Amino acid sequence: MHFDFKKNYRIDIRLIKRGNQAFWYGLLLLGLLLAPAVLPKYFVAQMTFILIYSVIGAGLVVLTGVTGLVSLGHAAFVAVGAYAQAILMARGVPLLVSLALSGALAAMLGLVVGLPALRLRGLYLAIATFSFGFIVEILVSHWESMTGGNSGLSVPTPTLWGVAVTGALFYYLCLVVLVLCLLLVLNVLRSPTGRALRAIRDSEVSAQSMGVNLALLKTYSFVLSAALAGLGGALYAHVMTYLSPEQFGLNLSIELLMMVVIGGVVWLQGAVLGAVFVIALPQAIAVIKDYLPPAIGQQTGLQPIVFGLVILFFVLVEPTGLYGRWIKVRTYLELFPLCPGSVFVRERHFLRTERLK
Amino acid sequence: MTLLRAEHLTVRFGGLVAVKDVSFSVESGQIFCIIGPNGAGKTTLFNLFSRIYAPSAGRMLLDGVDFTTLPPHRIAQLGIARTFQNLELFDHATVLENLLVGRHRFRRHGFLAETGFDQVVWQAELESRRAVENIIDFLDLHRFRDTRVGALPYGVRKVIELGRALCSQPRLLLLDEPSSGLNAEESEDIGYWILDIKRHFGITVLMIEHDMRLMGQVSDRVLALNEGSVLAEGSVQEVQSHPQVIEAYLGVQA
């Protein structure tokens, strides 16, 4: 068990609160830096996917976990980022510039969609984004001159100062982008804006009466998460090397949401853990499939069933996700053997409608 | 000097008239109490002042500035803070964070500065923290500083909401039934704090209260409402002995 002795206010504000935190995160970063040198190519490719999903997940944590809004159309922003990246690169725009532009484009689109929908309550945003996701998917498949339609669009190999950024190099690029994004989001979350977003999630009326501009901040949260999704999409384009509209359907949106729910929706760490889980699960299913009797293993429906069951498990049994479970385990160990069972009892909620009538 | 002036305020919900032609003014430095039976339109008045509702007719002025059509999030900047009858705290955040949200109206830097968390933001944050610690001292909330609000007892949460309103350093503080749900001891504490708020911070208080003892303890002036209209206005004694007020409360002819 440890005690925090706080000598000044800075301790509460800074990112790294304790020395051992710096140590463990440093060790993790070191491991990630060394990974391409040690691990086989296939693993590095999978880890690149995880890094990219984490970028998108960080945005979803801000939107869903912190602000309490749900987007069912985030795949659309990923699609916009990916296609923008492919098209810009094909026109000869330098890699870093086009990455930024792709993110910015997604953000602008987020602004256009979010502004009207965010004046409403959470559910309407979910539906508006849901519709928006469909529209983007249909647009992408029909705007053939730009996107190649259903026949797809190939993505040029990224180069930076004349060097082709592929394999391990691309992995490092993604790692840098992810770390920058996480720092940026962490800064936002510890600033007044971050507090205001959490305030909106818990009580809109009182946030408003404290001077929080609901529409502005909800839009900001939405735009930020759209930008991160677009940026993630731009990186995604390079991993896929070939884009087609059906990659960015409702299923991707659900997969992304599932990722943050599984990881633990209120923590950034949860986004990363969720990304690991979502990337690893299909692989695990593919491996296990061979050991199952063919009657079960050969079913095409196996993967959706497993995914569905996993979601159900997390929402019903462990709503705080993987990171929430980890915090509980850590607390238990720190307090051992003095941890009373009632520490982790869940509160009971009752629905109280916000409708007047 | 008049701080808050309400002129002929009327609110209609469909066919129902919740507030009917209410006019009054609150002098600076006063503790002004609104009383009245349930459904008299007290909370509706508060919701007007915090611009959650728009009046169907009438004007509202703070220190001569008309805020009848100001968007709700600008009310805090104008210098009005409020508490809620049934507590509207940020349950998943700590007490400290709740109080810091009260400082939101002092945010001066843009979104970009925050993503970089530069020196300006650092200084602003430290400044906010100092201000909040003052309120924590004042309301004696040290023990709960890092506790999640949802886990605290009702009485403490009531105080936290008062603290959050104070953190925005308002000119006018609206308290919606500050003593409801509290035991005798706790509501006495609230009474002293309200007097201290007036004395130390020079904040004008407009409150809704059912507890006649608390009302008598703190009020400088009282307004009695019934069915949306003003019954009486005056000092505590004047209103308490007003025949129509007694009738509205007890239902008998005085």
Add this chain to the structure above:
Amino acid sequence: MQIVISGLAVGCVYGLIALGFVLIYKATETVNFAQGELMMIGAYFAYTMAELWHWPFLLSVLLAILATALVGAAIERVLLRPIEGEPTIAVIMVTLAIGMIARGVASAMPGWGTDTHHLRVPYQGGLVDLFQARLSMEHIVIVCSTAGLCLALFYFFRAAKLGLAMRAVSQNQLAAYYIGIPVSGTNARVWALSGGIAAVAGILMAPITFVHINMGSVGVMAIPAAVIGGFGSIPGAVAGGLILGLCESLAGLYLPEGFKDAAPHVLVLLVLMIKPSGLFADQIRKKV
């Protein structure tokens, strides 16, 4: 005219599914994203009984509706009751997961699989000449049964206690519980009702689109219908469905290919921008 009628018929199906959304929304303030899958299950039940087991058609239909209602109630009881009152995201995720599992299981069921099946109905292929237009029996049956069902529901909500209890529960669960309304039971019944309606929609849709595991994606189209009608308004849902069906078939006629699918969603965004609470909405505002 033909286009209008077929648009109306499709609109009726949208309206029925939207009705399911709205019922559940009114009672629990959540959207059931598995509504389309409930409809798929209903159609499969009817198909299994009528085609695989060769039971009489009407009996199969009735039993299928009952069975789907049971499935709906079971979903509520087992999966949604534990998360009552949790944030929106939890319920959205659970219903999405139910949809995924339902599709997966349906594809794994012997006799169902991933193929497209045909549900033969007695009124198959019939044509009626009306107002100088040739109308297919399927469409007429859809329109008539929807109208009948709506009337029945309307009387049900006015006369039955359940309607009142539902409204009470939807506004304040705790208070409803205190005055003795069985909150959980009411929710289960609402789910059963919307499951039954979904089954009707599925069976009506079956002769037109055939029975297959992805027929639930019509549910996706019905969400716009519910929004246009203003979530929470029962006549609004049906009206929204009709508007949408018409809109879609007209878009298919006058606009370039591909816009047909996008039309309802564009309409939703427009409605949300212009009249955010829907065309037939009730006031939404929190009381403090």
